[in-house]
Amino acid sequence: MAELQPLAKTVQELAASNIKEVPERYIRKDSTLETSFPVLEIPTIDLQLLASSSTSREELEKLRSALSFCGCIQAINHGLTSSFLDKVQEVGQQFFALPSEEKKKYSREVGSIEGYGNDMILSEHQILDWTDRLYLILSPEEKRNLKFWPENPQHFREILHEYSMKLQVVLEVLLKAMARSLNLEENCFLNQYGDQATMQARFNYYPVCPKPEQVLGVKPHADGSAITMLLQDKEVEGLQVLKDDQWFRVPIIPQALLINVGDQVEIMSNGIFKSPVHRVLTNSERERITLAVFCIPHPDQEIGPVEELIDEKRPRLYKKVKDYVSLYFQYYQKGRRPIEAALI
């Protein structure tokens, strides 16, 4: 990725300087930001029920229908206690509340995604997202770059480590249940996902914005992952999902994990499960912090539609692909939906 020089100021620094107007580089020419948006009814799924091998057909059907309807679920009973989720949120808040010089010890380098910084600038004309991020590889553990893992707040590292262990369990339960919901052998998605896959965490920090109707926290995109698990801010909304050409708000369900299909599972499921296009809005009153964890197959792992999901009624939609994330970035820069690169 050819990245241009990063900006001198993070968005957090910009927002703290009491500006009344937003710098030109962040302003969207998108009039859809000024309207109000309906709430999306995202099905709530009990992961405890899915984890048992005798899961009722009804629960599996609920999962299948949610993932083909809007591509996401609000997962509850996922095995992470509310006090532990509070801690995960707290270390995120504490990190972004540190002085700039302290956070900048973990700054990412130009051209690499890992570490602390603001939106990556890939072209002069790019309209920037109103957000700062801390991006960390969680697994496999030997790929972790601890130099980017904050030592302050004190328990940041151990809490994030524990979080990644727990999400690994959640991911397996989910991938198996997804296969069963389509009457497939339960390991068929898990096998394609592979045992060399990586989990990457992205803390997203959205400072308050003096002109929220002019900017986006994150521009519209679908995730290049297989699965994404999002721990939303407990109090501040902002995420929206595009469905049938309309934007919907994603409600906050305290203690739920918002889990969405990424492009790679859309490909594996031959388009049955949908990788939703989504974006983030900001507001002028309260900052918002979320933690997205992307689950991504190893670049050498070939992924493609499961054979049993291809037939005359539903012909093969996607090619087999490797290293989807690289493809993703090439298309993304051209302003196209990356998954088009995998269409037959």
Ligand SMILES: O=C(O)CCC(=O)C(=O)O
């Ligand atoms: O912060 C959010 O609500 C969503 C962030 C997101 O879409 C992403 O990190 O890919």
Ligand SMILES: [Fe+2]
């Ligand atoms: Fe996303």
